[in-house]
Amino acid sequence: MNRNRIVALAVGLLLTGTLLYHYGSRGQAEAVLPAEAAPRLNMAAPSFQLTALDGATYQVGGPREKPLLLNFWASWCSPCEEEAPALASLYDKYKDKLDLYAVNLTENDDFDQVKAFTNRFKFHFPVLLDYKLEAAKKYRFQVIPTSFLIDTNGNIVDVINLLTPEELEKKLQKLIGI
Numbered sequence: 001m002n003r004n005r006i007v008a009l010a011v012g013l014l015l016t017g018t019l020l021y022h023y024g025s026r027g028q029a030e031a032v033l034p035a036e037a038a039p040r041l042n043m044a045a046p047s048f049q050l051t052a053l054d055g056a057t058y059q060v061g062g063p064r065e066k067p068l069l070l071n072f073w074a075s076w077c078s079p080c081e082e083e084a085p086a087l088a089s090l091y092d093k094y095k096d097k098l099d100l101y102a103v104n105l106t107e108n109d110d111f112d113q114v115k116a117f118t119n120r121f122k123f124h125f126p127v128l129l130d131y132k133l134e135a136a137k138k139y140r141f142q143v144i145p146t147s148f149l150i151d152t153n154g155n156i157v158d159v160i161n162l163l164t165p166e167e168l169e170k171k172l173q174k175l176i177g178i
Helices: 002-023 078-094 113-118 134-139 163-178
Strands: 050-053 057-060 068-073 100-102 127-129 144-151 156-160
Touching: 050 127, 050 134, 068 078, 068 134, 078 100, 078 163, 113 127, 144 163, 156 163
Parallel strands: 068 100, 100 127
Antiparallel strands: 050 057, 068 144, 144 156
16 A cells, blocks of 8 residues: 555656646746757847837847847846846947847736836836747747847847856947947
8 A cells, every 4th residue: 555655656746747847837947948949040030029018019030220139038037137237238338239129928927027127127128028928939948038149131140148247248249340
């Protein structure tokens, strides 16, 4: 009888672990989809269109006037919070030469917390709301924050996770040709 309970418990734990692995949890910055399906460097950035906190609609994909830093994040993500001041500062410094879209994983976030986060860090750039994770599924990253640097031809030239502000600025300078 004890042996049957132990086996049943082990099977239950294995099943629970498998489900948690596949579906993740809100508090983890895990992948939306596997990395092997991610877009590649020097290839066209996947296209999408989303509405932002300001009510405007923004589009990614194809040629653009300025290079783009496309940042995926969530308000509950500690590394996103760590990165936020540098994003705000660098955007304010380079906004004439660079676009920055912060794509919030809204399906897995709380809208009021999203607004509070963007206000606290004084985001002056568009904050796009990915309610159905449509954009996130196209970019197929492993963790957040993840940023994609996209050139004026609409191609992905770099993929960034968390960097120091100095390292991020060097990459942005390279992207905009400084």
